[in-house]
Amino acid sequence: MVVAAGVLVLSGLVLFAAGIATGVTVLHWACVAVCAVAGFLLVRARRQLARAAAGEGARQGSGEGAALRRTADPGGPDGEPPVEQVEPPDALATTGLGDEVLVVDERPRYHLDGCPGLTGRAAVPLPLDEARADGFTPCGACAPDRHLAARARARRVPRDGS
Ligand SMILES: [Zn+2]
Missing domain, CATH: 1.20.58 (Methane Monooxygenase Hydroxylase; Chain G, domain 1)
Incomplete structure (x- = not known):
């Protein structure tokens, strides 16, 4: 130009x-x-x-940098998807539910089944709480926290239609 x-x-x-x-x-x-x-x-x-x-x-300036670096995130050149931006209510809603996510050895993200970030890799199922405790971060491509939170809320819908 x-x-x-x-x-x-x-x-x-x-x-x-x-x-x-x-x-x-x-x-x-x-x-x-x-x-x-x-x-x-x-x-x-x-x-x-x-x-x-x-x-x-x-x-x-988005403020995710600090959390990202703490997990020893290799990031960048190996095509790792970005970290999911998790709303605090979603993080809470998915805590202690025992929902399973998928992780790949030596990779910083946890995923949902069918995520393109898992193609060609050996995914290991792990309880979400455990994955978080181990320092894994949610994948921005399949957004596991948002989806699991939505699933948890759907399960919890009060049946008080009377
Ligand atoms: Zn993913």
């Missing part, structure tokens, strides 16, 4: 010089048009950069 704008500015200058050299006013107008397009491209490029920077800042 910025390169394209640079090229446009350059061709605008060439047109301007040609206009002066030949005295043809159409070339001056062409120069103005090219410069306007270049300016528009530059403004758009700047906006995109600003948006990218803002997104980066928001991600870094």
Whole structure:
């Protein structure tokens, strides 16, 4: 984008010089048009950069960093899914239920059956509480905490329709 704008500015200058050299006013107008397009491209490029920077800042400021590092999370290059953002009520609702999750040896996340993060890996079933106690964190792809909390709430629906 910025390169394209640079090229446009350059061709605008060439047109301007040609206009002066030949005295043809159409070339001056062409120069103005090219410069306007270049300016528009530059403004758009700047906006995109600003948006990218803002997104980066928001991600870094989300506050999950501390919890993440504590679990000795290898993260990143080996394609591990991100940590699920768990609401405190969901974490509470799933505590002590004995629901099982799946973990993979040497991997920091726990998953639900069928998660794409488990494909091609030997998954080991483990009670959720145990997985948490062992320092596993919920997978952001299959969101085990949210789903197990929803399942727990469905089980607990009061039958007081009378
Ligand atoms: Zn998963």
